[in-house]
Amino acid sequence: MVSHLQRKPLNEMRGEAKILQEVMKRDSRLRYVGFRLIELAPGASYEEALTEDECCIVALTGRIDVTQGEHVFANIGTRESVFDRKATDSVFVSGGRSFKVQGRSEAKVALCYSPSVKPLPTKLIKAEDVGTEERGKYQNKRTVHNILPDSDSSASSLLVVEVYTEGGNFSSYPPHKHDRDNLPQESFLEETYYHELDPQQGFVFQRVYTDDRSLDETMAVEHGDVVIVPVGYHPVGVPDGYSSYYLNVMAGPQRVWKFHNDPDHEWILNRK
Ligand SMILES: O=C[C@H](O)[C@@H](O)[C@H](O)CC(=O)O
Numbered sequence: 001m002v003s004h005l006q007r008k009p010l011n012e013m014r015g016e017a018k019i020l021q022e023v024m025k026r027d028s029r030l031r032y033v034g035f036r037l038i039e040l041a042p043g044a045s046y047e048e049a050l051t052e053d054e055c056c057i058v059a060l061t062g063r064i065d066v067t068q069g070e071h072v073f074a075n076i077g078t079r080e081s082v083f084d085r086k087a088t089d090s091v092f093v094s095g096g097r098s099f100k101v102q103g104r105s106e107a108k109v110a111l112c113y114s115p116s117v118k119p120l121p122t123k124l125i126k127a128e129d130v131g132t133e134e135r136g137k138y139q140n141k142r143t144v145h146n147i148l149p150d151s152d153s154s155a156s157s158l159l160v161v162e163v164y165t166e167g168g169n170f171s172s173y174p175p176h177k178h179d180r181d182n183l184p185q186e187s188f189l190e191e192t193y194y195h196e197l198d199p200q201q202g203f204v205f206q207r208v209y210t211d212d213r214s215l216d217e218t219m220a221v222e223h224g225d226v227v228i229v230p231v232g233y234h235p236v237g238v239p240d241g242y243s244s245y246y247l248n249v250m251a252g253p254q255r256v257w258k259f260h261n262d263p264d265h266e267w268i269l270n271r272k
Contacts, residue, residue, distance in 0.1 A: 003217040005208055009224040016044035020108070021226050023192055029230050032157065032251035034113030035192045037226075040064065040103030049098040054116040056125070056148055056160045057091040057099065058247065062107030066091045068099040068122045075104050078127045082245045083198045085164060087130035087145045092123045092154050110194060112148075114251030117156035125154065135171075138271065142171040150257045159189065159250040159257060165204075167240040174268050175207075175233035176259035181252065186260045189252040191229040193236075195221050195244065202242035208234045211262075233262050 002008060012019045021037040023030070034053060037060070038046050048055070057066055059077030066073040068091070076089035093099050095116025101109055125147060133144040146152075148160040165171040181188035195204065200223040209216040210232040221227055227234075238244040250257065261269070 003219045005217050005228045006219050006221065007226040007228070015046070016040070017046040020224065021194060023226055023228060028228055030190050030192075030228065032114050033190045033192055033249050035194060035226060035249050036111040036113075037194060038101075038109050038111065040101065040107045040109065042103050042105055045100055045102040046109070047098065047100045048111070050093060050095050050116070052095055052116060053113040054095050054120070054155060054158055055093045055099070056112040056155065056158055057093065057101060058110040058112065058147065058160065059089045060108040060110045060247070063104035064107045064109060065102045065104060066099060068093050068097055071122045073124050076124070077104075077107065082162070082196050083243060085143070087127040087132065089127050090125040090147055090160070092120070092125060092148070094119045094122065094156070097122065110247055112158060112160050112249040114158040114249070115156075120154060120156055123154050136169070136173070139168055140170045140173045140268070141166070142169060150255055155255070157251045157255050159255065160248065162245065162247045165236065165238045165244040167238050167242045170235055170237045171244070173235040174265040175235040175262040177231070177233045177262070178250075178252075178257065178259045179231035180260070181254065183254060183256060183258060185258070187252060187254050187256040187258040189250040189257065191234065191248055191250045193227040193229065193234075194247040195223065195225050195227065196246070197223040198243040198245070202239065204239070204242070204244050205237040206234065208232045
């Protein structure tokens with residue numbers, strides 16, 4: 001039985017685009033975050049008119065043209081696979097604007113949504129401007145590409161990050177949560193995980209759980225799955241032999257990433 005927090009790939013044609021994943025506020029318990037993954041053949045296009053949401057258009061794989069008003073971002077994207085482990089290009093578009101994405105090659109495009117709190121300029125987030133971070137030690141090492149971190153004011157509510165975790169390691173670990181609008185101690189950010197595995201037959205374990213265990217789901221997550229994190233801790237464990245990739249979308253009432261570690265496991269940070 002697949003957890004209610006886990007979404008398997010859709011693979012549904014909609015116009016010229018194949019919808020691979022779609023988790024929207026209207027069909028989930030999320031109130032801030034939305035996520036759509038589309039696949040475009042060369043020359044195929046996808047158009048959208050944003051209303052209340054802003055959107056980060058991530059050139060996940062392949063190359064695309066993005067047009068928004070007078071802005072034309074041609075031939076963006078840096079990788080054939082997310083496991084090229086290179087940062088990629090993205091475009092930020094504020095609410096109330098329309099955009100078009102066209103495939104230059106076979107392309108997968110992640111559309112990351114959250115409330116447009118205020119209008120902001122349409123902006124190309126170049127791969128070379130994406131900060132890379134090595135986090136963790138022992139068996140919780142991972143590499144993070146900060147596409148839209150809270151230190152970057154290009155977006156009004158949206159946070160987007162991608163994470164690579166090698167086999168035998170945990171990420172989003174020690175388990176942390178950000179489900180209380182209680183700054184400066186903790187912020188409330190909903191989150192989605194879009195997962196890929198290399199090789200593709202792999203799986204990772206992800207647990208989403210709360211302190212009182214009123215929510216406690218442990219999932220075997222496969223290539224192309226999305227995991228929804230409305231609340232709770234959300235660690236990921238990667239079996240030996242496999243590499244994990246996930247793209248996170250986060251948003252909430254405050255655009256601040258301030259998490260709270262599970263006190264039962266925070267001790268691991270104190271090891272020398
Ligand atoms: O809260 C953010 C997400 O859980 C991940 O981006 C996580 O922080 C990645 C990591 O640090 O392992």
